[in-house]
Amino acid sequence: MTNNSHPYRATILPVADSTIRPLWSVMIPTYNCAHYLRETLASVLAQDPGSDVMQIEVVDDHSTKDDPQAVVEELGRGRVGFYRQPQNMGYIKNFETCLQRSCGRLVHLLHGDDCVRHGFYQKLQQAFEKNPEVGAAFCRYILMDEYDHWQVISPLEQPESGILNNWLERMAIRQIIQTPSIVVRREIYEKLGGFDRRISCNGEDWEMWVRIASRHPIWYEVEPLALYRLSSTSLSGKARRTGENIRDLRTVIRLNKQHLPEEQANHISAKALRFYAFEAIDDAKRFIARGEVSATIAQILEAIRCHPSLEVIRPSTKLFLQLMLKALVSKINLGFLSL
Template sequence: MNENHSYRINILPLPKDVQRPLWSVIIPTYNCANYLRETLASVLAQDPGPEVMQIEVIDDCSTADDPAAVVAELGKGRVSFYQQPENIGYIRNFETCLQRSRGKWVHILHGDDCVREGFYHQMQQAFEKKPDIGAAFCRYIYMDERSHWKSFSPLEQPESGVLSHWLERIAVKQRIATPSIVVAREVYEKLGGFDRRISCWGEDWEMWVRIAANYPVWYEVEPLAFYRQHATSLTGDSRRAGRNIQDMRQAIQIAKHHFRDRDADRLSNRALEHYALYALRHARKYLAIGDLSAAFNQIREAFRCSTSPKVLFCLLKLSPRLLSAVIKLGGKETKLRDLQVERSVKAIESQLNETVTH
């Protein structure tokens, strides 16, 4: 059973006399009603009926739109709607999603994402073929705000089936978009809900690592889900402040407890290096638009993750002139907490002085 952690809500088993469908498609929303029509349409096109599938929208007290009206318009009584009495934040809204789910398999589908025809059929086949799996996910498609396809997620293996060495792979970086994964409800009952210690980023990744540490996971090669990327994501306050990397570092520390002792440091260090490089890629984007403060925050958090040779090399590939400005800005705005980080910055400044004319 799930350990009793104050930061991880218990998902209680349903009473035995409750009539349960196979599916719970639970759609959390907050100020995204303009996309909700597309989301609901993609589910309703595959609707096997209320005896088989629960479909419910859980709104975190939206203030900018009216998701209830969208549900009434498209759902026509088929889709249930629940609204929080006040805004509680998306992780606690996810908890409500899990608590209100009644199906054997739970699909949390964000209110701005979608699924393709065949998603539920293929996921159901996976659980029926391998009843011991804890979750199943498919390859997915990145789309933009206008629902134009952008790219595909990497192919995890050439054929559909249970993934091998999956914990080692998912432990290093996020490889699953939430709309692409279905989890058996009994897994949430055993492992608990999403971790509240993570404020903005990575709570889903930590959950997928937790599941991989306890259950086999199925992968479907056909891309059957859409994950929407918003053009405004780079300007978000949490990312500009570096909280995205702070949260990923927290998630890595939490996930470390799911590994065998001999693997914990190795996998955690690989994950920290990955997210340091991830932060530097965002720093480059901020430098390109002239946002030096945000770039510095990403560079600072990269160093707090890792100062491996690969990270230092990637830092040196940034524009020397702009990077010098960021380092100078950082010296005025904040004091790096770690002596190793300070030494690394001095070493980089020395290298930049040698290359600044190139």
């Protein structure tokens, strides 16, 4: 039995001794996103140090709406590997396949619709070389929409690059890392296992980063060198409309609790639940402005389930009354139009 055996996490086996290992493994999971994959691959290939230093491979979860292999062949020209799952496995198992197939000492999981900016690999490689004690290194990221328009830059966690101060508590209160912005030593995955399968659509990466931070220092790069895409049709975008995103985050907060010091676990978990209750309220406000009734209600309910306190119930009730008033006005207007 390996040291990372767990009923809900894949065991990540060490790379065979006979394998020639590059420094980097850039593993790109895809599923029905080939229209973005060209941009993703171009951003990596523009920084390619060569096959002896970097493995680049696309792992497709049996896409049915497009042909990622054709994009790989067009742009990669033999430089980029391609593996297609024999059937759709779900995104967490596809991540597991990426980790299992990686052979580099540093692993970068880069979603097939995200990108990296120039300097990403050079800057983070320097962080690992200068700080052999760190288990992972991440940078700030830029949130972009489905049309490549930049929206916001992730908040500055500290004024200078370096090992993140008080990293565990800060990471356990809110998700401050998006997957394309972080690189992990492969040996860490070998010790800790893969992503937790109890999470259905949102937050599996957050649990992983907290798991790593509970055992190893984390390096932080202040320059925003990764681009993270959020679109209404993505898995995370759809989950917001049903409230499943917050339900998953409640599960993650419960799982994260086991990684925290016992004397701080309850306090930190309560702060995390409060933070995501107000995130749900903010999402509800956006949905109500767009007239999305069911999505608004879903986020209001999840906000209250996260943190059933007066400070959450009051704005939730106000939003619900606002929603009912809009529905009533709409019904009255329709009545006048039918006269």
